[in-house]
Amino acid sequence: MAVAMRAFVQQGVADGAEWATVHGVAEKLLAHLNEPEALEQLAVANMPGQSSALVQATFAEFARDLGFVDESRGLFDSYENRALRPDYYLPVGANGILLEVERGKTTINNMDLLDFWKCHLCEHANYLFLMVPQELRQNATMSPRREFNTVVKRMASFFVPRNYTNVRGLCVFGY
Template sequence: MRLANLPGMSSSEVQASFLPYAEGLGFRSEAKGLFLEYKNNLGPDYYRPIGSSGILLEVERGKTTTNNMDLLDFWKCHLCRSADYLFLMVPQALKHNDAMTPKKEYNAVVKRIETFFVEGNHTNVREVHIFGY
């Protein structure tokens, strides 16, 4: 996973590094059909049903906070009728090139997502677990 997070790599490289483990835990890659009632072309990276709900597993890298992909992932979980839980994998630190100072992506995502769980803010996302790699 460390090699997959080097400058210039994509989130698909990170996904490939742990896909066997995710599948071993019951996640399906690119689950289809979870958002058919919407006109948007949405789909999670991985999905696992649990009881009457499920977990979306999203993997981000270069565009985590720059393009608000963490917030898009939260929104997808909010919309998904088959999942109330989000597992979000983000880099601890992100470098787009060797010369730049690493961005503290993990810390930024935690601060952004925790605002959805402040008293008075209501979504149907029951829990978000943020994993830093």
């Protein structure tokens, strides 16, 4: 199954150079994730019982080649909860992108919303790349949960002008 991407961006940001750069990075990542070898690795990483760390391992080298730093520290030093860390961070000019990878707890434990909140708080990033399974099975016998569709529906509400946050743009990747 091909990796899907759904992008959201605030009005007034969509036509700017910063979003063009961010969206360009997203397109490069999406193209990489849709290469045959990457798709095979993602399929194995999304089997029941696997962790998001295995998903991360499928594209970690490519993310570093794009300039992402994994487990970037110091982005939340001005807050009481300094220990917050994104899975990956990429500086973009005076701004940046947080990249978060979820698997088993995506919507069950609201990790998608936690990742959005984390980006909302981050003084160094106003853009979020959120990777979630298109379909999630916690075990081999359960019916799949449609995580990508659920996350897209949940996140769309934040990109209605009356609900804007510090997250100017979001790309949800469904692997």
